[in-house]
Amino acid sequence: MKHLTLLISSAGRRVGLIDCFRQSAASMGVSLEVLACDLEPGLSAACNAADRAFAVPAYGDPAFVDALIDIVREHGVDLVVPTIDPELAPLAAAIDRFSALGARVHVSPSCVIEVARDKLRTAEVLEQAGVPVPWTRPFGNGHLMDGLSGWPAFLKPSAGSASRGIRIVEGPAELPEAVDEPMVLQQFLVGPEFTVNMFIDQGGVLRSAVAHRRLRVRAGEVEKGRTERDPIFRELAEGVARALPEARGVLCFQVILDAATGPRVFEINARFGGGYPLAHHAGAEYARWLLEEVAALPSTAHDDWRAGVLMLRYDAAIFEG
Template sequence: MALGILISSAGRRAGLVDCFRRSGEALGLELKIVACDLRPELSAACHLADVALALPRCTDAGYVDALIDIVEAHDIRLVVPTIDPELEVLASARDAFARRGARVHVSPESVIAVARDKLRTAEVLAAAGVPVPRTRAFDPTSHANGFAWPMFLKPSGGSASRGIRVVSGPQELPDAIDEPMVLQQLLHGPEYTVNMFVDIDGTLRSVVAHRRLSVRAGEVEKGRTERAPLFTQLAAGVLRALPEARGVLCFQLIQDPGAGPCVFEINARFGGGYPLAHHAGAEFSRWLLEEVADLPRTAHDGWRDGVTMLRYDAAVFEG
């Protein structure tokens, strides 16, 4: 019988579908990849999956029930969310999926609550000794005194570069906000994504950093893997701050000439640039399948340095 994998909010994640398919083949597993999206007919990843199904928005009251129906109908063993807004609702429903024999690839709610809040991210990481940029909650009713301008203004729960902008001084701050916002130290220098794999027992098994050479819509377009002790030390610090984290996570940092390396964001999921780490030899998708299928675990940190990814636009055609 095929082992069922469900990738939710699949969208453009064709590369992730391919990584799981290749990992299944390498393990000798027959996989059934189910990809779901709001409009699967318009999702490239859904067209590359074995089964494509529609799901309501993750903010819909019926989202979890719809996912559970698919899990039961297709004998799903692993559910892989791909966007930040899904994580909290799925973390709260992990037990419901487990009772049906499915593991949801999501860390506990305590981890998601920190990762989805940029102010808490800065506070919790700093308490664990991880360097972070100066970060404050933005209150439009109070004076922003004592700030070193310019700064970043960004949604505390934002992702994919949504709603961020540089403000050069108090005169550019909004008079009102629709959601919690933070003001954060504006950093300069090379930017990195660091991919982490934490096994089911809580051990950090692999740390893969790539320099973000070019970014589009918040996702790396061109990147190159770089190995350095600094990245492993920072990843160990992130896990020290979030000891309940499991599976795949990634965080972003900038090496500022003055402030040094500063971690400013955590994504408790597969990052958009994961295919680069996979191609370099850090096959997180394989290691998750090994855990789910109760196979010998082969997670390692022996990935290749200096591997470059140059993304380009491709197309899936129908009809």
């Protein structure tokens, strides 16, 4: 039986993601050891659910990557899977260090991360590739750039995630005089919102695109969702892949079917999204396909997933003592 060791970084509450990897490994006949790390592993549900857990510095600490390298070296890690946006850039910059130890980091190259982590660049790069996007303008302290199309608008951090710092502004009078980080003003969209999960294989081929409607959202993460199949979502995914030709592995993007302008893609996450377990349950086992690539096994990647699968997430607890 082939054995693989997986490290989940910034594991937090990602118990569902660990479960997906374990289910896929079992169905493949692969023995999988799951390691997890976090700033405070004793307070992380996913670290408690893993086979072994480790404390590491915060992702912004220069020692963060070194700590992961040490875990990889000591425990023979085959695959490192980051889970939050801010750790993607330092890990992408260190890919060669991990590769030298025989470990694959599930992260796209730095050129992809730089676009995905900047909402203004995201809009520019996607628009150049023919992907429909909302108008997006930079906002600086006390002034607006030219070209604003109308009100209301979203004001959001250019590098924000998990709905952090997003607000609706009805007009110039509601704009702050000063901001603490780069911000953008973006077209206010009205309509159903979807996440589209993508899997791009190591050869750069888009193998799967699974859309789910975000029925209820909590802290920027889908709480209730349903898979839906429509050619428009595959077309948009192909456009995102065309705009980011170096992207690899699992990504997801957000799209709103605006009542007035039609679909508009407004955010890309170059990682597993929080709602990935829904795509997995619908038959798109991205976790398995990653393990197959790492283990040099034949790929079973496909786009034949089930529409109409409903996910209703709920709170659960792990008890100690």
